[in-house]
Amino acid sequence: xxxxxxxxxxxxxxxxxxxxxxxxxxxxxxxxxxxxxxxxxxxxxxxxxxxxxxxxxxxxxxxxxxxxxxxxxxxxxxxxxxxxxxxxxxxxxxxxxxxxxxxxxxxxxxxxxxxxxxxxxxxxxxxxxxxxxxxxxxxxxxxxxxxxxxxxxxxxxxxxxxxxxxxxxxxxxxxxxxxxxxxxxxxxxxxxxxxxxxxxxxxxxxxxxxxxxxxxxxxxxxxxxxxxxxxxxxxxxxxxxxxxxxxxxxxxxxxxxxxxxxxxxxxxxxxxxxxxxxxxxxxxxxxxxxxxxxxxxxxxxxxxxxxxxxxxxxxxxxxxxxxxxxxxxxxxxxxxxxxxxxxxxxxxxxxxxxxxxxxxxxxxxxxxxxxxxxxxxxxxxxxxxxxxxxxxxxxxxxxxxxxxxxxxxxxxxxxxxxxxxxxxxxxxxxxxxxxxxxxxxxxxxxxx
Numbered sequence: 001x002x003x004x005x006x007x008x009x010x011x012x013x014x015x016x017x018x019x020x021x022x023x024x025x026x027x028x029x030x031x032x033x034x035x036x037x038x039x040x041x042x043x044x045x046x047x048x049x050x051x052x053x054x055x056x057x058x059x060x061x062x063x064x065x066x067x068x069x070x071x072x073x074x075x076x077x078x079x080x081x082x083x084x085x086x087x088x089x090x091x092x093x094x095x096x097x098x099x100x101x102x103x104x105x106x107x108x109x110x111x112x113x114x115x116x117x118x119x120x121x122x123x124x125x126x127x128x129x130x131x132x133x134x135x136x137x138x139x140x141x142x143x144x145x146x147x148x149x150x151x152x153x154x155x156x157x158x159x160x161x162x163x164x165x166x167x168x169x170x171x172x173x174x175x176x177x178x179x180x181x182x183x184x185x186x187x188x189x190x191x192x193x194x195x196x197x198x199x200x201x202x203x204x205x206x207x208x209x210x211x212x213x214x215x216x217x218x219x220x221x222x223x224x225x226x227x228x229x230x231x232x233x234x235x236x237x238x239x240x241x242x243x244x245x246x247x248x249x250x251x252x253x254x255x256x257x258x259x260x261x262x263x264x265x266x267x268x269x270x271x272x273x274x275x276x277x278x279x280x281x282x283x284x285x286x287x288x289x290x291x292x293x294x295x296x297x298x299x300x301x302x303x304x305x306x307x308x309x310x311x312x313x314x315x316x317x318x319x320x321x322x323x324x325x326x327x328x329x330x331x332x333x334x335x336x337x338x339x340x341x342x343x344x345x346x347x348x349x350x351x352x353x354x355x356x357x358x359x360x361x362x363x364x365x366x367x368x369x370x371x372x373x374x375x376x377x378x379x380x381x382x383x384x385x386x387x388x389x390x391x392x393x394x395x396x397x398x399x400x401x402x403x404x405x406x407x408x409x410x411x412x413x414x415x416x417x418x419x420x421x422x423x424x425x426x427x428x429x430x431x432x433x434x435x436x437x438x439x440x441x442x443x444x445x446x447x448x
Contacts, residue, residue: 019199023192030188031181038177041170049167052099052106056160059095059113060153062088063120067149070124074131074142085124092117109159116152123148214241221248265311266318268337274344277334278413281346282405289352290403291435292420293321293359295341296428300383300393305370313370313396314341320362321345328354349404356400356435363398364433371395399427400435 066088073081096117100110123145130141262269281288295317302310318335321343325333334346347355368376375381380392401423403416419438427436 017196019192019195023188023195027185027188030184034177034181038174038181041174045167045170048102048106049163049170052102052163053160055095055098056156056163059092059099060156062092062095063117063149063153066092067145070127070145074127077131082128089121106159109155112155113152116148116155119148120145120152263337263339265314266337268318268322268335268343270336271338274334274336274338274346275413277336277346278416282411282413282416285407287349287404287406289345289347289349290405290416290420291345291347291352291356292401292403292424293317293343293345294399294424294428296397296399297393298341298396300381300391301370301396304381304383309370313367316366316370317341317343317363317398320366321359324355324358324362328358349406352402352404352437356402359400360398360433360435367396394431397431397433399424399430399433401427402435402437404438 066085069081069085069088072078073085096110096114099106099113101107102110123141127141127145262273278288278290295313298310298313301313318337322335325335325345325347329345329347329351333348333351336344336346338344345352345355371381376395380394382390382392384390401420403419403423405411405416423436423438427434
C-alpha cells in the first residue's frame with residue numbers, strides 16, 4: 001500500500017489504465033486483419049464501383065443528348081445541331097476513356113461500349129452523307145442507328161445493374177465482418193474494463209480523502225465561505241491544488257466584491273473596483289492614463305424620451321467604450337461605470353488618444369439614431385431644465401477628461417479624481433464632443 005501512496009496522480013492513473021491498454025493491444029491485433037479486408041472492399045466500392053456508376057449515368061445522359069441533336073439535325077438541317085452533336089461525341093468518348101481506365105470487369109466492358117458507340121457514330125456519318133443526296137431514303141439508317149443505340153444503352157444499364165448487385169453483396173459482407181469485429185472488441189473491452197476497474201478501485205482509495213476535502217471546500221466556497229480552511233497537507237498534486245484552491249477562494253472574494261459594486265445595467269465594475277484598481281496601479285508606479293467620460297445633455301434627453309430610452313443610451317455608450325478599449329487598448333486596460341452617465345477607463349499613456357478619438361467618432365456618428373426625426377432634423381430637443389424653464393438642448397455629445405501620470409508621480413487616486421472632474425467641467429464648456437488632457441491638450445470631434 002505504501003507503494004501506491006508514493007505514486008503521484010499521473011502514475012496512479014497510468015497504472016489503472018495498463019489492463020485496458022493490454023486489451024486494446026490484443027483488440028488491435030485481432031481486428032486488424034478484418035478491418036484491413038473491410039478497407040479493401042470499401043476502397044473498391046469508392047474507387048471503382050462509385051466512379052463507374054457516376055460515369056455510366058453521365059454516359060447515358062450524353063448518349064441521349066447526342067441522339068437528340070442528331071435527329072434534330074436530320075430534320076432541321078441546322079449546323080448548330082450538328083455542332084452540338086459532335087460536341088457531345090467528344091464528351092461521350094472521354095467518359096468511355098474513364099471507364100476503360102478502371103480495372104476489370106469495367107475495362108473489358110468499356111471495349112464493348114466503345115465498339116457499339118463506333119457503330120452508332122458510323123451510322124450517323126452515313127446518314128449525314130446520304131442527306132446531301134436529293135430524295136435519299138434514310139429510313140434504313142434511322143432504324144439501324146436506333147437499334148445500335150438501344151443495344152448500347154441496354155448494355156450500359158446491364159452493367160449498372162450488375163455493379164449495384166455487386167455493391168449490395170460487398171456491403172453485406174462488410175457488415176458481417178464489422179459485426180464480428182465489434183463482438184470481439186466488446187468481449188475484450190469488457191475484460192479490460194473489469195480488470196481495470198479492480199485496479200482503479202485500489203487507486204481511488206488513496207485519492208478519495210483529498211477529493212472529499214476539496215468537494216467540501218467547494219460547497220463551502222459556493223455558499224460564500226471564502227475563508228474556509230482547506231486542511232490538505234500531503235505532497236504532490238493535491239497539495240498544489242489545495243494551495244491554488246485557496247488563491248481561487250481569495251480571488252472569488254474579490255470578484256464578489258466587484259460584482260456587488262457592478263452596474264446592473266452595463267455589467268461594468270463600479271466605483272469601488274475603480275478606486276481599488278487605480279490605487280493598485282499607482283502603488284505599482286506604473287504610468288497610467290485615467291479617462292473620465294460624461295454625456296452632455298443626457299438629463300434633458302431622459303426628461304423627454306423617458307428612462308427606458310435613456311438606459312439604451314447608457315448601454316450604447318458602454319458598448320462603444322468597451323469596443324474602443326478592445327480595439328486600441330491593451331489586455332490589462334479597465335472599463336468602469338461610475339454611475340448614471342459617467343464612465344471611466346484606466347489605460348496607458350500610449351493608448352488613451354486612440355481610445356478617446358474612437359469613442360468620440362463612434363458616439364457622434366450614431367447618437368442621432370436615438371432621436372426622433374423632427375429632433376434629428378432640428379439638431380436639438382425642447383425640454384425643461386433644472387429650474388423648470390423650457391429650453392432647447394442640442395443633440396448629446398460626450399465630454400472626456402484624461403489625467404496622465406508617470407512612474408515618478410506621487411499622485412493619489414483622490415487627486416487624480418479631482419483633476420479629472422475639473423478637466424471634465426472644462427470639456428463640457430465646449431459645444432462638441434471633446435477630450436481634454438491634463439496638459440490642456442484637446443481634440444474635437446468632426447461633428448459640425
